[in-house]
Amino acid sequence: MPGPGRKPKKKGRARKGTGSIYWSEKHQCYVGQISLGTDSNGKRIRPTFYGKTVEEVQRQIDEVKKDVLLGQYVPAQRITVEQHFKDWLRTKRPPNTSPTTFSKYRAVVENHIIPRLGRFPLRELDHLRLNAFYELLADQGLSQRYQFDVANVLKAGLADAVRKNLIPKNPAEIATAPKNDDKEARFLTEDEVQRFLLAAKGLWMEQFFIVLLHTGLRAGEALGLPWSAVDLDAATLTVRQGMVEVDGVPTITGVKTKNSRRTISLPAQAVAALRQQRRKQLQAKLAAGPQWSNPHDLVFSNRVGGFMTRSNIYRRDLRRALNGAAVLAAAERYGCDPQETLALNRPHLPARALRVGDGILLPGGGQGEILAGDLMEDVGLHTFRHTHAALLLSQGVHLYVVSQRLGHASISITADLYGHLQPGVDKAAAAALEQISERWSFENS
Structure with missing residues (x-):
């Protein structure tokens, strides 16, 4: 504490690059900033980071400092959609995802997202621009299912940008994305x-x-x-x-x-x-x-x-x-x-x-x-898997047994796909309720 009659010393400014972290009542989280000098127009470069803990914010600051030393730092406002999605793809390489999943992600990013949206700054991507992008996918004659997959990849990549504090909100959450084509599974009679x-x-x-x-x-x-x-x-x-x-x-x-x-x-x-x-x-x-x-x-x-x-x-x-x-x-x-x-x-x-x-x-x-x-339309190799399940259920085989044979992660997946094929299930439910209700006594109104 300063002595009587002495004014407290003013707090000195932190050295450039050391950063500062404080609690923000407004955002209800920790906020960190770091000074990186000025840009070519003399404007101060001072990016801001958010996190639930001091350590989380400090990690983000340390990553930026490392990028600055390597000459790889790009201010958030200048990062393009292409730059971000290429970086996001690197985080999805196997073993982080399966080889087939990564291949699908890469195909969507390289064939659709980067050619149409890649040049835009990430922070300029809004729901209006995404809606126009989705309309373009439909005009290209892509299947409803594939349009849905493209929208999901775009949404996941932008969610990653939110986590990295590159954008404040995910515009894909607001945009009108293509709906999944919920066709009933095709099986053979x-x-x-x-x-x-x-x-x-x-x-x-x-x-x-x-x-x-x-x-x-x-x-x-x-x-x-x-x-x-x-x-x-x-x-x-x-x-x-x-x-x-x-x-x-x-x-x-x-x-x-x-x-x-x-x-x-x-x-x-x-x-x-x-x-x-x-x-x-x-x-x-x-x-x-x-x-x-x-x-x-x-x-x-x-x-x-x-x-x-x-x-x-x-x-x-x-x-x-x-x-x-x-x-x-x-x-x-x-x-x-x-x-x-x-x-x-x-x-x-x-x-x-x-x-x-x-x-x-x-x-x-x-x-x-x-x-x-x-003609036997819409028949592919997966149709035989659907047919196997449908034929078993039509013969009264229990849904759990079918799920085990198919190797589904849970019986709920099997039920969602094939539950409606179980013969007489609804009638059996009504009959069971009728038997139970016979044991109930009701007063005549």
């Missing part, structure tokens, strides 16, 4: 399954489709399945790895979640398909000779032992099988022998998807047309 399997007969991936239908495996889990994980005598297979494509390059990786690591019991049809797959693969190995290379011991490989990719399956065997299934449906409609009609048309089926009105050859020299009802 029993008739469609029969047509599809008949049309897939003899194709290289025939057994792959059969195994997907009978196990509910994700496509990546099946494409990364090694023979060492298959026990044909015990009629089981164990999921412990999968195949993912990162920037178009197939790679073996761990399973998606803890629950994804599971052992699945196989029905007789799946066991028979796997035995046939082993014989077919041995024949391919003999035919390939020195070209054969299957270092991952894959169950479903290409003809020389390498990875089968989803795009390859979509373009070739899946498309051929779907086109064949449409021919079979048309043959049934015209009252012709389905297998004879398929054999007649198979050499002439195009690589592209059949369309309504496409002509097909009928036995006896006739010609018919494909109708909308003949």
Whole structure:
């Protein structure tokens, strides 16, 4: 304390670069500032940082001081959307996220966010500009689901900017983002399954489709399945790895979640398909000779032992099988022998998807047309997983068992996707309430 009659000394100004931290009643948090001299216009450079603790604010100040020493510091008001999102991507590299997730993030940032928004200062990004960006995505003809994914990546990146005190609020919280296309999961009916399997007969991936239908495996889990994980005598297979494509390059990786690591019991049809797959693969190995290379011991490989990719399956065997299934449906409609009609048309089926009105050859020299009802639209590899779940539930298999076979992280995911497919559940609930209510006594009003 200063002595009597003596004025207290004025508090000296902190040296440049040391910073100061204080509690702000207005913001109800700690606030720190650091002086970095002046800019080219003589204006003081004094960035401000916010945090719940002194230590949190001090860390931010220390990071800025380090960037200044390295010549990498950019004032928050000058940081562009491109600069921030490139920095954000660096924090998302594996193992912080899975290789496939990071690949999706990078594709969205590089193909959409940076080309359209990258040049703007981060602090000038408002909800009006984001709404215009979302409208542009729709005008480009992108699917509703993909627009939703782009908006989610943008929102996550801007939330990171808020955490770093680069912007005060996230404009994506206010903007009108694209909605998710909540289509009901597409699954095949029993008739469609029969047509599809008949049309897939003899194709290289025939057994792959059969195994997907009978196990509910994700496509990546099946494409990364090694023979060492298959026990044909015990009629089981164990999921412990999968195949993912990162920037178009197939790679073996761990399973998606803890629950994804599971052992699945196989029905007789799946066991028979796997035995046939082993014989077919041995024949391919003999035919390939020195070209054969299957270092991952894959169950479903290409003809020389390498990875089968989803795009390859979509373009070739899946498309051929779907086109064949449409021919079979048309043959049934015209009252012709389905297998004879398929054999007649198979050499002439195009690589592209059949369309309504496409002509097909009928036995006896006739010609018919494909109708909308003949086509199996929106069918992808994940459709077989949905079909597996739907068929089990239609036979009264408990939702928990289905969830375990699918390897969902929780039964709630299975319930959200397929709960409505459980037959008679609502009627059973009403019957149960009726039994309970019979034990209640009510006074006549």
